[in-house]
Amino acid sequence: MADAAPRLKSLVEQLLGAPLPVRIRAWDGSESGPPGAPALVVRNRRALRRLLWKPGELGLARGWVAGDLGIDGDLYTALDLLAGLIWERGDDARSLGQAVRDPKVRAAVRGLAKMAGPFPPPPPPREEVRRVRGHLHTRRSDRRAISHHYDVGNDFYEIVLGPSMVYSCAYWAGAGSTLEDAQRDKLELVCRKLSLKPGQRLLDVGCGWGSMAVHAAREHGVSVVGITLSQEQAAYARKRVADEGLTDRVEIRVQDYRDVTDGPYDAISSIGMAEHVGAERYLDYARDLYALLKPGGRLLNHQIARRPQKDESAYSVDAFIDAYVFPDGELAPIGTTVTQLERAGFEVRDVEGLREHYALTLRRWVANLEAEWVRAQRLTRPGRARVWRLYMAASALSFERNRIGVNQVLAVRTPQSGASGMPLRSRAWGE
Template sequence: MSTGGAAVRISGLIERLLGQPLPLAIRTWDGSRAGPDGGPTVVVNSRRALRRLLWQPDEIGLGRAWVAGELDVEGDLDTALTRLDHMLRELTVRPRLTAAERAEVVGLAVVLGAVGPPLKPPPEEIVLAGDRHSRGRDRAAISHHYDVGNDFYAVVLGPSMVYSCAYWADGAATLEDAQRAKNELICQKLGLRPGQRLLDVGCGWGSLVLHAAREHGVRAVGITLSAPQAEYAKQRVADAGLTDVVEVRLQDWRDVTDGPYDAIASVGMAEHLGAGAWPTYAERLYELLRPGGRLLNHQIVRSGRPRSGGMARPRRTFIDAYVFPDGELIPAGEVVTRLEVAGFEVRDVHALREHYARTLRAWVAGLEAGWHRAVEVAGEGRARVWRLYMAASAVSFDAGRIGVDQMLAVRPYPDGRSDMPMTRPVGWSL
């Protein structure tokens, strides 16, 4: 169905360039509409969105228009992103515009009044300075992502305040149930016993160290580079009456020197490292563990499969610019290799890809339900960043482009002993 106007012109041009119909309707600033009925609608609120795409014709340009509110989706965002993902996967090659097609695009922009100088990116976009993965730059990257405000994360994450993939075990009816199950799964895999020492690298708001101390009687240390996280976690520890057994530090992993530990958890931390830092990170964790000590590394990984249709990853993505600056995903096999090179014996790899898609959708639901509060404490642009990033990430987990794995490794004794059980506990069954 179409009613004429800018929407028809834009929709028609896109379909000719892609060689297939759009799976979503388009509505533009002039009130015109084009495309199928009965589903989500892409809303172009301003000509400024088109101007951004003229100057930056990729996902950064789209992201800028989205964050600025110049581009939106009416209807279910998850459905819209899933339909677009299916359409893009059907493209055999990335479209390359001919000179004539580029001229047509510019001509349409002129007709629609969208031509002008480049627009300043939204303030939520970041470009880091300094050497990649230097201490200062790592602090800045962590601050950009995590120092949005504890009140904002409380809206998204709910009471558990856990910002990593939940474990939707049987009986986990709520997000809080699933996050509690994830913390317990980690503790069981680490074989925690009363009196042992646990190090949680990238402890977030302290949920894992609190659970481990309360439920398993360990002495726990959590470290983070986010000052607001550390302050929040320390208060939770004090409120729980566990200050004698749980310590939260504002500390870089490179500065931890008080080993040995009986167990180490690294949950959602390694994604920030970058591939180049992984060997040093693995070696440091190995040094901090006693012989027979266990490491549980929980991290997002990318598929090791060749990218279909020759569609290479863009040099800079929306997530690079707005969410995880300097973040880098590597395939699970490469993580295992780096752990083994450092001296670890990898005993178990547990894929939780479907669990993360469900977790992300629960977070999106929390953000949408508390939208007004999220905007109040973090601003509309930041709330829009998180809504798009989490919804799009759920679609990527569904498609198998990214996954999340828990890798259990042990530092063997010099004689090869591991102190690992001969059989897998029933609680680990898949």
């Protein structure tokens, strides 16, 4: 008799102390749960073992990446329904200690263990980061982390990002705009905020596949040095530069920002890179960039931010993202970022929040990936493709729910005279 799904639903609800808002479809073909809701597909008993050995977000992530768990129905709706149980329970979440003391929870765990079978814990999927001992955010550990995320294959990223090959929040005139137009408008916004002029030198920190460097050189006549730690990104960017006939104005380096010594620069762009720096290194990062700028030079720092926590000392990195997406990545509140930049000597002149813009961008990336799902899996691995689909969809919801934000911070190395060179009218960029 096929009854795994109703048994699972009952045990999981007993464990969580809350009703499941999604259906469950089990490996024996049975289903149980709210009619019309998306289904959490439990494809085998191994999925249960993953959840029992690693309860919470990481166990669910391992099941998803390995293909033991899936979603039948709209992914966004499913994640939205599950968010309250997985990510947003806050102070109401049952701690492991509470669970051990609760007889009903212990009974539910025993029931799930019986369904899972007497087997050892499954190994983590190969896509999971293998941790090594040592300090975070050394040059070596940062290279390894960047390679994990960005050296997935340029063909794969072409599917996700589209022709613009920009891996950061676009700037939307409206929901009807194309992704390529919105990314071009974002690059142009950065150039106007930096007030780039022909003959100036721009340092693009974390240059990715060269989109900002090419746009700034082609449209504003500046000389650009773009730096990245990804060998694959650098090779792709150099080819783009050559194809555009800009080799005399754009240099792409595989280089750590801490090793750049050929300043001063008139302007610096750092778009979607500072999330990799880490809290302990952030002030040094800001000081390094400050030292590379001419007096009066501008920095445009485009960075994802998290919301402040009640207890900042208790904050922990998102388990799924740290294990599968951005190893060693850290998010800080926007107030912390502004403070660190000013401690380094910068005068912060403008902060623009683009939270809704990133939600739109991520939904377009997910749509691109889903439209070429079979080819995307072939270009990388099925598990890696599943990582990116879950990460981008969940991130879109996080931006929409105001769990995280993204901001462009414009800062100036104001000279002692106090003449910042900034326009009198707010956001009259380019004057």
